Amino acid sequence: MKKHTIVALLQDRPGVLSRVIGLIRRRGYNIESLAVGHSETAGVSRLTLVVESEDVEQVVKQLYRLIEVIKVSDVTDDPTVEREMTMIKLHAPPAARHEIISMCSVFGARIVDVGSNTMIIEMTGTPGKVENFIEVVRPYGIKEMMRTGRIAMVRGARGHNASEYVEPATNGVAVPALN
Amino acid sequence: MTKPLTGAQIMCEALIREGVEVMFGIPGGAIMPFYYAMWDYRDRLRHVLCRHEQGAGHAAEGYARATGKIGVCIGTSGPGATNLVTPIADAMMDSTPLLAITGQVGSHVLGKDAFQETDITGITMPITKHNYLVKNVDELPYVFKEAIHIATTGRPGPVLIDITKDAMQKTTVPNWDIKLNLPGYKPTYQGNRRQIREAIKLLISAKKPLIIAGHGIIMAGAHRELQEFAERLRIPVITTLHGIGAIPENHPLAIGMPGMHGWVHVNRAIQECDVLFNIGGRFDDRVTGKASTFAPHARIIHVDIDPSEIGKNVRVDVPIVGDARLVLQALLEDLPPPSELAELHTHASDWMEHIREMQDKHQGKQQYKNRAAMANMSLPPHDVYEALSRTLNARGNYRVVTDVGQHQMWAAQLIDWNHGPRTHITSGGAGTMGFAVPAALGVAIAYPNETVWAIVGDGGFQMTNQEMATIVQEGLKNVKVAVINNGYLGMVRQWQELFEHKRYSGTPLSGPNFAKLAEAYGWKGLTVERSEDVQAAIDEAHATDGPVLIDFRVEREVNVFPMVPQNKSIGEMILSESQA
Known part of the structure; x- marks a missing residue:
């Protein structure tokens, strides 16, 4: 099975990592490596996942079903x-x-x-x-x-800056409270 | 400036703001502050006390499935919450908008194995569209708004909010000025126009096109558009189990149900068709049989609001992500004028004629009943369905809820579903026995002026029949239950008979006298053992101003046919015991 490197932007909320891992576990895929931390945008985490899968497109689509997943890319064949x-x-x-x-x-x-x-x-x-x-x-x-x-990070101008997808949190109380 | 409210009051206000009118639940320690607050809102928020949280969950599902609005169920922490797990999983599989509210132990003891503590957000993570653990009273307005938004938009589904007891008790001035912050959740509603034109091109060039109408048609309210589109191109329409009601079955283009217990002519048509247009169905394995052999000659167009469904089970040539209704509207707009469709209409009548010939040759509804094997039975189940179908269609104004198993497949096959969407409600994806009686309670509350029939096997009935008491307490006179009682877990027994050398391991099933049980609950209970008494019992049920149960003691070992054995191609149907 081919190893795939997946990069994802996640809303930084409690339990989000658990959801991502649970989803991959459910499909029976083995996680080879996982790293997650803050991105350049407040409230957004960036995750790099290496997973063995024959059908990585389905993994990507399933990840998108998670509410807090903002952007997912399979960068395996990209210059990174x-x-x-x-x-x-x-x-x-x-x-x-x-x-x-x-x-x-x-x-x-x-x-x-x-x-x-x-x-x-x-x-x-x-x-x-x-x-x-x-x-x-x-x-x-x-x-x-x-x-x-x-x-992993994609070389050159291409890539994903979290601020393209996220508006700065506007409702004073609730959103920070979820973090 | 509004005045401070407790978390529990905020929960009530938030539900009212979202249009919630009724909730199904059971109180307990951790959720008590919510019930305390509910007292002040009881004229606006109706609370239905169920007898088991599973019943509350299915009742909320029934309400949601019948109305399209969100169904709300409530349980306390620990066992109250875990009893909601089955309906939550059921709602996930059948894309039902459900809000489950659970109480949680106080935040200071969270994670310390406090009395009645379970990690319900952890447990329900894979079976909810989303879930929340709320420990801070200030989060409640936002979380309720976001939760209901997520449950009801895109592909609907269950959302659970677990709230610590102290978050319900603390007070705050609620901030109702809420802007949702969901950068990762933007469902696609409008189909891609280029793909839509591609779909039209394919459908117009097809000689043997078929439409599969799934649950998405019902949920999007797209039945009129579907019918118009099918009529314009004269394409035969298949309805899946959850697609029943998308087109009346007496419509000349409606050909019936596909799949494991679908009709022979439908499955054969799928295997022969050259373009298959699935709108709002997810190519479930009960529809496709062995997926690699499904529709071998067809180019497939798949419309689904959930991108992850496209290409999941079968290959797709034209994928369209979008809402069934909006996509159909776009398809209708882009259709060529009728003058250009003349040639297509000639092909269409040949194709339809061919399908109807197959239908006449194999067992359609009519021939089905006349099988010699049934001639000597005092009550073949088919006689019950025939009478119900005749009576319901004559009376109108009905909803039918079915459970899971043989009786469910017979209901889908043998009742003529001519009365539009949301008249047939069942547990499909999860196949949850025990769904029907509580779901009928939810439907009856949504539509007090319609007759709600729960058709249920004696196995499923004995899983959740305690909700008969709830139906009485709520004064619901419009619920009628038909128990198709064969003294077996019938579908399992059928598989054992056909594929497992009649080893009836764990399937023979006894029960109490169901009519007497119903009487004990304050219902009218009737027992029918002979075909000639079926109609009179159904008429009596309709004539009675109150809940009625009819125990139909049907022939014990009757099988559901036609049938595609599991993992076989839908081209290989068995029509009787001798072919198994």
């Missing part, structure tokens, strides 16, 4: 910039540190914490590059690892 971040707590006794530090500089990774026998490394890149980096440092001994979901 995709990034993912990982933090790795690596076994790093003093003898290995020099080698690890030079490895990090090759990948543009940052060392954000050093303990007596460990280091926490932060690395951001394309999902493939993150994967490579993990394989390179694995032999030293990964004690903990955490990866964010993938985030």
